[in-house]
Amino acid sequence: xxxxxxxxxxxxxxxxxxxxxxxxxxxxxxxxxxxxxxxxxxxxxxxxxxxxxxxxxxxxxxxxxxxxxxxxxxxxxxxxxxxxxxxxxxxxxxxxxxxxxxxxxxxxxxxxxxxxxxxxxxxxxxxxxxxxxxxxxxxxxxxxxxxxxxxxxxxxxxxxxxxxxxxxxxxxxxxxxxxxxxxxxxxxxxxxxxxxxxxxxxxxxxxxxxxxxxxxxxxxxxxxxxxxxxxxxxxxxxxxxxxxxxxxxxxxxxxxxxxxxxxxxxxxxxxxxxxxxxxxxxxxxxxxxxxxxxxxxxxxxxxxxxxxxxxxxxxxxxxxxxxxxxxxxxxxxxxxxxxxxxxxxxxxxxxxxxxxxxxxxxxxxxxxxxxxxxxxxxxxxxxxxxxxxxxxxxxxxxxxxxxxxxxxxxxxxxxxxxxxxxxxxxxxxxxxxxxxxxxxxxxxxxxx
Amino acid sequence: xxxxxxxxxxxxxxxxxxxxxxxxxxxxxxxxxxxxxxxxxxxxxxxxxxxxxxxxxxxxxxxxxxxxxxxxxxxxxxxxxxxxxxxxxxxxxxxxxxxxxxxxxxxxxxxxxxxxxxxxxxxxxxxxxxxxxxxxxxxxxxxxxxxxxxxxxxxxxxxxxxxxxxxxxxxxxxxxxxxxxxxxxxxxxxxxxxxxxxxxxxxxxxxxxxxxxxxxxxxxxxxxxxxxxxxxxxxxxxxxxxxxxxxxxxxxxxxxxxxxxxxxxxxxxxxxxxxxxxxxxxxxxxxxxxxxxxxxxxxxxxxxxxxxxxxxxxxxxxxxxxxxxxxxxxxxxxxxxxxxxxxxxxxxxxxxxxxxxxxxxxxxxxxxxxxxxxxxxxxxxxxxxxxxxxxxxxxxxxxxxxxxxxxxxxxxxxxxxxxxxxxxxxxxxxxxxxxxxxxxxxxxxxxxxxxxxxxxxxxxxxxxxxxxxxxx
Numbered sequence: 001x002x003x004x005x006x007x008x009x010x011x012x013x014x015x016x017x018x019x020x021x022x023x024x025x026x027x028x029x030x031x032x033x034x035x036x037x038x039x040x041x042x043x044x045x046x047x048x049x050x051x052x053x054x055x056x057x058x059x060x061x062x063x064x065x066x067x068x069x070x071x072x073x074x075x076x077x078x079x080x081x082x083x084x085x086x087x088x089x090x091x092x093x094x095x096x097x098x099x100x101x102x103x104x105x106x107x108x109x110x111x112x113x114x115x116x117x118x119x120x121x122x123x124x125x126x127x128x129x130x131x132x133x134x135x136x137x138x139x140x141x142x143x144x145x146x147x148x149x150x151x152x153x154x155x156x157x158x159x160x161x162x163x164x165x166x167x168x169x170x171x172x173x174x175x176x177x178x179x180x181x182x183x184x185x186x187x188x189x190x191x192x193x194x195x196x197x198x199x200x201x202x203x204x205x206x207x208x209x210x211x212x213x214x215x216x217x218x219x220x221x222x223x224x225x226x227x228x229x230x231x232x233x234x235x236x237x238x239x240x241x242x243x244x245x246x247x248x249x250x251x252x253x254x255x256x257x258x259x260x261x262x263x264x265x266x267x268x269x270x271x272x273x274x275x276x277x278x279x280x281x282x283x284x285x286x287x288x289x290x291x292x293x294x295x296x297x298x299x300x301x302x303x304x305x306x307x308x309x310x311x312x313x314x315x316x317x318x319x320x321x322x323x324x325x326x327x328x329x330x331x332x333x334x335x336x337x338x339x340x341x342x343x344x345x346x347x348x349x350x351x352x353x354x355x356x357x358x359x360x361x362x363x364x365x366x367x368x369x370x371x372x373x374x375x376x377x378x379x380x381x382x383x384x385x386x387x388x389x390x391x392x393x394x395x396x397x398x399x400x401x402x403x404x405x406x407x408x409x410x411x412x413x414x415x416x417x418x419x420x421x422x423x424x425x426x427x428x429x430x431x432x433x434x435x436x437x438x439x440x441x442x443x444x445x446x447x448x
Numbered sequence: 449x450x451x452x453x454x455x456x457x458x459x460x461x462x463x464x465x466x467x468x469x470x471x472x473x474x475x476x477x478x479x480x481x482x483x484x485x486x487x488x489x490x491x492x493x494x495x496x497x498x499x500x501x502x503x504x505x506x507x508x509x510x511x512x513x514x515x516x517x518x519x520x521x522x523x524x525x526x527x528x529x530x531x532x533x534x535x536x537x538x539x540x541x542x543x544x545x546x547x548x549x550x551x552x553x554x555x556x557x558x559x560x561x562x563x564x565x566x567x568x569x570x571x572x573x574x575x576x577x578x579x580x581x582x583x584x585x586x587x588x589x590x591x592x593x594x595x596x597x598x599x600x601x602x603x604x605x606x607x608x609x610x611x612x613x614x615x616x617x618x619x620x621x622x623x624x625x626x627x628x629x630x631x632x633x634x635x636x637x638x639x640x641x642x643x644x645x646x647x648x649x650x651x652x653x654x655x656x657x658x659x660x661x662x663x664x665x666x667x668x669x670x671x672x673x674x675x676x677x678x679x680x681x682x683x684x685x686x687x688x689x690x691x692x693x694x695x696x697x698x699x700x701x702x703x704x705x706x707x708x709x710x711x712x713x714x715x716x717x718x719x720x721x722x723x724x725x726x727x728x729x730x731x732x733x734x735x736x737x738x739x740x741x742x743x744x745x746x747x748x749x750x751x752x753x754x755x756x757x758x759x760x761x762x763x764x765x766x767x768x769x770x771x772x773x774x775x776x777x778x779x780x781x782x783x784x785x786x787x788x789x790x791x792x793x794x795x796x797x798x799x800x801x802x803x804x805x806x807x808x809x810x811x812x813x814x815x816x817x818x819x820x821x822x823x824x825x826x827x828x829x830x831x832x833x834x835x836x837x838x839x840x841x842x843x844x845x846x847x848x849x850x851x852x853x854x855x856x857x858x859x860x861x862x863x864x865x866x867x868x869x870x871x872x873x874x875x876x877x878x879x880x881x882x883x884x885x886x887x888x889x890x891x892x893x894x895x896x897x898x899x900x901x902x903x904x905x906x907x908x909x910x911x912x913x914x915x916x917x918x919x920x
Binding site for chain 2: 068070349350352354355367373393
């Protein structure tokens with residue numbers, strides 16, 4: 001049996017599945033139930049400064065994108081940080097941590113950008129016995145209008161500054177939660193590292209309007225006829241999150257910086273993908289909000305089975321294994337030539353591959369052969385784009401096969417050796433020297 | 449005969465209480481709920497040159513209408529269906545989809561579970577037929593008048609399409625109500641809630657069609673007169689004759705023609721007053737035989753035996769229909785051919801059957817007999833084309849295999865006369881085929897009439913292209 005336990009910046013948890021800072025971690029009752037269900041850790045829903053708590057809207061807080069069977073694909077929300085009293089939250093955090101010493105207890109924080117504010121809340125938080133803090137620089141709605149959340153996350157200098165304060169004024173490990181509402185995720189990540197943060201977590205939610213109500217012409221969720229942008233999350237955002245994680249994992253300046261991956265983790269497979277891109281833990285919210293805390297059991301068993309099958313005894317055995325295979329377009333092998341292949345035994349003759357190719361690509365799939373409905377790839381036209389694979393409803397019916405020798409499409413021999421754009425004759429900036437694939441760049445060892 | 453048998457005949461009305469009866473005659477398939485329809489629609493792969501569409505005699509653009517349902521546009525879906533098949537509502541209920549569109553569905557090939565095209569078609573058409581105003585409008589009046597004889601599926605389809613193209617139509621029918629087979633010949637649990645009449649009203653509501661019932665060709669109408677009075681004539685007169693049972697049948701009471709009995713049942717306002725035997729035998733292997741057997745059972749008959757002279761695979765009722773019958777307690781017995789009706793005191797008491805077998809495709813009588821006790825015997829052994837008072841050949845309408853011969857465009861050999869539906873040779877005797885016949889004939893009539901009217905052709909082709917591209 002694979003060992004799922006993790007040690008992330010000194011915080012240990014029995015498995016890498018943490019509940020993200022969000023409604024599911026807003027109070028003792030929920031967190032207690034989460035731990036009972038098997039979650040490895042929680043990031044307690046963001047605490048604000050002492051005094052009057054924030055005020056949420058009293059209308060709907062969520063908007064959703066559904067699949068045809070009402071499967072929740074994407075969710076957005078306009079909820080703010082905890083609207084419960086700071087004192088009560090702190091009390092509960094301390095109690096839960098005491099009762100569940102083996103679970104990771106991270107406390108999310110968001111206060112105005114003033115050193116004293118951070119200093120004072122950190123002092124209170126440390127008393128709870130929690131394992132680490134996460135700085136919420138991501139929330140894109142409401143709090144950002146008050147100069148917090150993503151308003152901070154969008155300014156690398158602020159990130160660095162606040163991270164530094166936190167390291168100075170506490171002995172707790174500091175995780176900086178990043179907003180995806182920025183052009184290049186590497187800049188805030190670099191700033192976090194410069195400020196001394198122990199880790200980053202990403203992505204927070206993406207600014208979004210999930211739908212417009214066509215009866216009253218307002219965004220949803222609609223509050224008395226008006227809507228506001230919310231933060232988008234759920235399965236739909238995973239591709240964006242994976243890319244941002246990969247960018248940080250392979251950036252020379254942030255290489256090795258511990259990452260807690262967030263964004264659409266719904267099954268064990270999603271989690272494994274985040275970990276393969278370097279994440280030490282993953283944070284989950286929408287899946288739990290959709291299906292309840294029990295989903296963690298599927299995640300744990302799926303990950304464990306897969307690890308056993310692959311022979312990975314621990315998370316560290318495969319963590320980051322995909323990072324070296326993330327590269328830039330210019331280094332992709334131009335000598336790698338593929339053609340689509342349709343398995344005629346599996347083909348159900350729906351013709352989707354044909355019409356997709358015919359109307360929108362390269363006219364490389366037949367519809368009719370010898371007067372019969374028959375779908376077959378025409379190698380002379382196929383550019384190997386694999387659109388057909390993606391539209392085929394039957395799994396593994398269409399596959400991509402590498403070919404050697406002469407490409408029937410170009411009539412030219414396929415080079416046996418690797419070649420890429422950097423040296424391509426059509427590239428006005430070509431460099432003769434870059435004939436080789438950049439071997440996994442030798443990146444500096446992680447700072448810690 | 450067993451001496452302990454109760455005295456025959458045992459025929460009675462009201463064998464079941466009202467609630468059971470109502471349940472037995474309720475919708476065969478309850479309509480899909482909104483969410484069910486969305487989920488089912490999502491199973492459609494939106495195939496290229498979809499096989500289901502190829503398999504539909506009226507070529508409904510099935511992938512398109514399903515996609516329209518899926519995007520929350522059932523009215524658009526209904527228009528897509530009705531554009532090809534104005535009786536799409538009834539066809540959704542009575543088409544043997546398991547041997548048409550659904551058999552061709554790629555999901556059938558993939559999983560043995562086709563998309564429920566028939567149910568989706570019903571979902572879409574139910575949002576329009578009898579609920580909303582007619583979705584299509586008529587073209588400019590052409591000044592041409594067409595007689596359509598027979599207000600069954602073929603006649604309705606033809607009349608509708610002609611009216612839509614701007615012609616004036618007089619629609620004649622011998623019976624008191626329009627609808628033909630839909631009104632008089634379909635098992636009632638397949639079209640509940642008087643759907644046939646609602647659909648007729650819907651079809652006629654396009655305007656330009658005058659319905660005259662109680663007018664029978666050969667009795668009240670003369671083909672030559674019609675040709676004189678109208679610019680074209682369409683015959684959609686169905687099958688009036690019933691095949692006779694070979695051998696001795698006698699005059700004994702308790703023998704019924706299945707088609708007439710179904711018509712009676714359909715017109716009966718109170719099913720609890722319709723008498724049915726305790727033991728019922730149905731002879732035949734087609735859809736009508738199944739309809740009779742299932743409805744006899746639904747009325748409370750205790751034993752219903754369907755007798756067919758060949759093997760199951762040869763039955764023209766599909767496997768699915770056979771299953772429906774079996775599920776409702778009908779006993780299907782094959783390789784039994786009727787030899788003689790047994791009667792006592794002027795009433796049937798059973799039927800002597802002879803066992804048969806197949807020998808290299810040929811039906812062989814074995815000489816071995818068996819007795820089936822029955823209070824009532826229903827003949828459902830096919831219908832024939834019969835037209836009293838008119839000798840079609842004499843007036844110049846060629847026939848073939850005992851039915852009217854037509855070409856691709858549904859033209860008969862007599863100029864100005866078109867025909868379609870069950871009365872023409874070579875069809876499959878299906879509602880959907882009749883609808884297609886009527887539609888094709890209408891387009892052919894329209895083309896013919898347009899040729900005669902100078903300057904009309906351009907407008908006509910515009911109208912037709914509007915049809916094709918769905919602008920109508």
